Amino acid sequence: MAVREYGSVQHITILGATGSIGVSTLDVIARHPDRYAIHGLTAHSRVEELAAQCERFLPKVAVVGSANAAQRLQALLAARGVRTQVEYGAEALCAVASAPECDTVMAAIVGAAGLPPTLAAARAGKKILLANKEALVMSGQLFIDAIASSGATLLPIDSEHNAIFQCLPRPYQRSPAQHGIAKILLTASGGPFLTRAVDTLAAVTPEEAVAHPNWVMGRKISVDSATMMNKGLEVIEAHWLFGASANQIDVLIHPQSVIHSMVSYVDGSVLAQLGNPDMRTPIAHALAYPERIASGVSQIDLAAVAQLCFERPDFDRFPCLKLAYDALTAGGTAPAILNAANEVAVQSFLNREIGFRMIDQLIARVMDTLPHREATTIDDVLDQDRSARELAYSYIQP
Numbered sequence: 001m002a003v004r005e006y007g008s009v010q011h012i013t014i015l016g017a018t019g020s021i022g023v024s025t026l027d028v029i030a031r032h033p034d035r036y037a038i039h040g041l042t043a044h045s046r047v048e049e050l051a052a053q054c055e056r057f058l059p060k061v062a063v064v065g066s067a068n069a070a071q072r073l074q075a076l077l078a079a080r081g082v083r084t085q086v087e088y089g090a091e092a093l094c095a096v097a098s099a100p101e102c103d104t105v106m107a108a109i110v111g112a113a114g115l116p117p118t119l120a121a122a123r124a125g126k127k128i129l130l131a132n133k134e135a136l137v138m139s140g141q142l143f144i145d146a147i148a149s150s151g152a153t154l155l156p157i158d159s160e161h162n163a164i165f166q167c168l169p170r171p172y173q174r175s176p177a178q179h180g181i182a183k184i185l186l187t188a189s190g191g192p193f194l195t196r197a198v199d200t201l202a203a204v205t206p207e208e209a210v211a212h213p214n215w216v217m218g219r220k221i222s223v224d225s226a227t228m229m230n231k232g233l234e235v236i237e238a239h240w241l242f243g244a245s246a247n248q249i250d251v252l253i254h255p256q257s258v259i260h261s262m263v264s265y266v267d268g269s270v271l272a273q274l275g276n277p278d279m280r281t282p283i284a285h286a287l288a289y290p291e292r293i294a295s296g297v298s299q300i301d302l303a304a305v306a307q308l309c310f311e312r313p314d315f316d317r318f319p320c321l322k323l324a325y326d327a328l329t330a331g332g333t334a335p336a337i338l339n340a341a342n343e344v345a346v347q348s349f350l351n352r353e354i355g356f357r358m359i360d361q362l363i364a365r366v367m368d369t370l371p372h373r374e375a376t377t378i379d380d381v382l383d384q385d386r387s388a389r390e391l392a393y394s395y396i397q398p
């Protein structure tokens, strides 16, 4: 591998390397072998894909979800003559995210499973590229405190938050008012059901729900986009990343997904970040920050886009968005309860155990039943996460 003329090579661990974000991250990294080397790659069960990634990127460590998956990976790597060390399980995930040889962690596991290793990276003072919004939604202030006390760096990968980050002044002190910011304008495509008759939503299938009009993503976030829970989680994510209160964050539907979000200032200025909807742009931005590198994304042709449209979201069509605002306002472990109930509901919908409209009903029922409390420790959060899952399952399979 070529040695950089300035700076040094960044050693990266990708949590969730076989997912949509993981694959896009490796695509950007492969374009810059002089800048980046891979320390660790992790996957849950897609062992063949992980073996191919190991052969190409030669990580020091690879982590999978089970002993069986580890055995299969070991055999595939031995057959290819790859000497990557194979580990499995939750502790190994935390270890590969906090290893001294690793500088940067791409947190791209989907859902609550990503919280422990992402937090381990935060506590170890790493540069964290955060795609796994659920981890921050669940742990909130505890995660922000871990970043502050270890001196870790947190850079948003979610396209909206990456856009907001790019539109904020530097340095930014986590207080919108202090910087003359009136509002954060979080844009949303509205997903596949923006214009579908509301009374037909109960009958939509998983295939229809995951068919996002503008973005190609994992199945869970695709369903979240169809319910707009994704935007709700992003409101909570924006609260923690930028220190904005619920009434300083407005969601604006923008079906073209060309403006990835905006910051509105008290003098009347609105700053926006635009580009083609391709996650390699925010990934490249965060990897190289404060420099800029090529990402493989083509320049946007604004004349071809021609029109940019905006509308306000309708809470009757998208009740999950309202539930997320309510959880943010309630505070404490309420966002962790919301997130856990949503993960169970989405998985059950994808398994065809419940209908699409049951997703919001199930979450609302769990939130109404399980009292939230202060989130003093991560154990409080994980405990509430477990209770909310159990309750949600009990409603699905009484």
Ligand code: NAD
Pocket (backbone or CB within 6 Å): 015, 016, 017, 018, 019, 020, 021, 022, 042, 043, 044, 045, 046, 065, 107, 108, 109, 110, 111, 113, 131, 132, 133, 134, 157, 158, 159, 215, 216, 217, 218, 219, 220, 221, 279
């Ligand atoms: P995905 O389903 O494509 O990939 C998920 C990855 O997590 C896979 O590598 C999988 O092996 C791993 N994983 C799943 N369950 C696991 C478990 N229990 N333990 C350990 N690893 C596990 O998901 P994705 O679309 O890449 O999304 C990843 C994260 O990034 C999510 O939090 C999502 O909200 C966020 N995000 C994704 C996009 C996007 O465009 N895909 C955009 C913004 C944010």
Ligand code: MG
Pocket (backbone or CB within 6 Å): 158, 159, 160, 234
């Ligand atoms: Mg997003």
